[in-house]
Amino acid sequence: MKELELKYGCNPNQKPSRIYMKDGSELPITVLNGKPGYINFLDAFNGWQLVSELKKATGLPAATSFKHVSPAGAAVGLPLSETEAKIYWVDDMGELSPLASAYARARGADRMSSFGDFISLSDVCDADTAKLIKREVSDGVIAPGYEPEALEILKSKKKGGYNVIEIDSNYVPSPVETKDVFGISFEQGRNELNIDSDFLGQNVVTENKDIPDSAKIDLMISLITLKYTQSNSVCYVKGGQAIGIGAGQQSRIHCTRLAGQKADNWWLRQHPKVMGLSFVDKLGRANRDNAIDVYISDEYMDVLADGVWEQTFAVKPDVLTREEKRAWLDKMEDVALGSDAFFPFGDNIERAKKSGVKYIAQPGGSIRDDDVIATCNKYGMAMCFTGIRLFHH
Numbered sequence: 001m002k003e004l005e006l007k008y009g010c011n012p013n014q015k016p017s018r019i020y021m022k023d024g025s026e027l028p029i030t031v032l033n034g035k036p037g038y039i040n041f042l043d044a045f046n047g048w049q050l051v052s053e054l055k056k057a058t059g060l061p062a063a064t065s066f067k068h069v070s071p072a073g074a075a076v077g078l079p080l081s082e083t084e085a086k087i088y089w090v091d092d093m094g095e096l097s098p099l100a101s102a103y104a105r106a107r108g109a110d111r112m113s114s115f116g117d118f119i120s121l122s123d124v125c126d127a128d129t130a131k132l133i134k135r136e137v138s139d140g141v142i143a144p145g146y147e148p149e150a151l152e153i154l155k156s157k158k159k160g161g162y163n164v165i166e167i168d169s170n171y172v173p174s175p176v177e178t179k180d181v182f183g184i185s186f187e188q189g190r191n192e193l194n195i196d197s198d199f200l201g202q203n204v205v206t207e208n209k210d211i212p213d214s215a216k217i218d219l220m221i222s223l224i225t226l227k228y229t230q231s232n233s234v235c236y237v238k239g240g241q242a243i244g245i246g247a248g249q250q251s252r253i254h255c256t257r258l259a260g261q262k263a264d265n266w267w268l269r270q271h272p273k274v275m276g277l278s279f280v281d282k283l284g285r286a287n288r289d290n291a292i293d294v295y296i297s298d299e300y301m302d303v304l305a306d307g308v309w310e311q312t313f314a315v316k317p318d319v320l321t322r323e324e325k326r327a328w329l330d331k332m333e334d335v336a337l338g339s340d341a342f343f344p345f346g347d348n349i350e351r352a353k354k355s356g357v358k359y360i361a362q363p364g365g366s367i368r369d370d371d372v373i374a375t376c377n378k379y380g381m382a383m384c385f386t387g388i389r390l391f392h393h
């Protein structure tokens with residue numbers, strides 16, 4: 001198949017639309033089910049690059065959950081704790097395969113943003129992963145292959161219309177990429193930067209030079225995720241998964257705040273009061289996610305007011321106070337943070353500290369690097385300068 005006609009482009013009025021190979025060669029993908037659209041393919045191809053690089057860097061199966069050409073979450077296949085299994089709504093599924101664990105983590109980082117995602121998997125999709133995907137609201141999946149049982153499970157999703165794409169894992173794109181904007185062609189070399197553990201230990205600029213191997217894995221996840229996130233962007237990572245991604249903000253501090261708030265929400269979902277919420281029977285996962293998001297916010301009365309809470313909770317919850325939230329957030333530690341460009345001010349580090357950040361990777365090169373380093377030193381953080389910017393547009 002040398003080209004694939006699509007229903008329309010980014011919007012229904014943008015026709016005609018297709019994907020094709022400029023050199024006339026075969027497309028490196030096969031659509032096994034459904035009819036993926038323009039944005040689906042953008043998410044799929046960006047996500048495939050991300051998980052392929054995560055797998056290469058860590059040696060672990062990887063998954064990402066994409067929405068609007070940026071990842072909502074990305075993770076590698078480490079085992080889930082009992083708490084993680086519960087907050088990701090997979091505690092009823094038994095022990096998951098590494099690949100399924102990776103997707104549970106990627107989806108669970110920011111379940112609100114992952115609603116209706118496009119999934120990318122580094123490895124052949126197994127039945128465990130397909131069963132997990134089937135129960136979530138999702139637009140499609142791309143992987144290098146599918147076990148027969150997994151493919152049948154996925155084909156039954158969305159009344160048979162779920163998008164399933166198989167990609168040739170041996171495909172190597174041209175080293176030069178182009179795109180058209182306003183009828184004008186842009187050309188650049190592909191970002192072939194190889195991010196590995198050696199990349200992180202060469203220029204540690206803080207007094208604290210200790211970046212353990214576990215933190216290096218988290219920093220690699222952060223930087224590889226940023227490589228395929230619309231800029232400006234920062235990414236908080238803990239325990240092998242992104243827990244907060246701030247994408248497409250014009251201001252670096254706004255990226256840091258946005259991603260930090262998402263990281264905080266991920267941690268607050270593990271608060272005993274949240275873990276103990278009693279929902280009414282048959283309330284869907286998406287509605288439970290929405291209720292939790294409001295409950296841990298400053299707008300908690302939107303779900304706790306009399307005459308309202310009964311629609312969601314079997315027992316009216318106590319308020320999770322600001323003081324309780326801060327006390328719980330103060331327990332979050334050893335978080336890794338990556339930035340796709342330099343931090344221009346120490347205020348980014350001050351905000352990161354509130355979300356438990358201890359390890360940082362950023363390009364460096366600001367005229368205020370000394371201030372940023374001094375702020376890290378104040379909190380005993382370890383920060384390395386990579387010297388490489390990771391803008392993606």
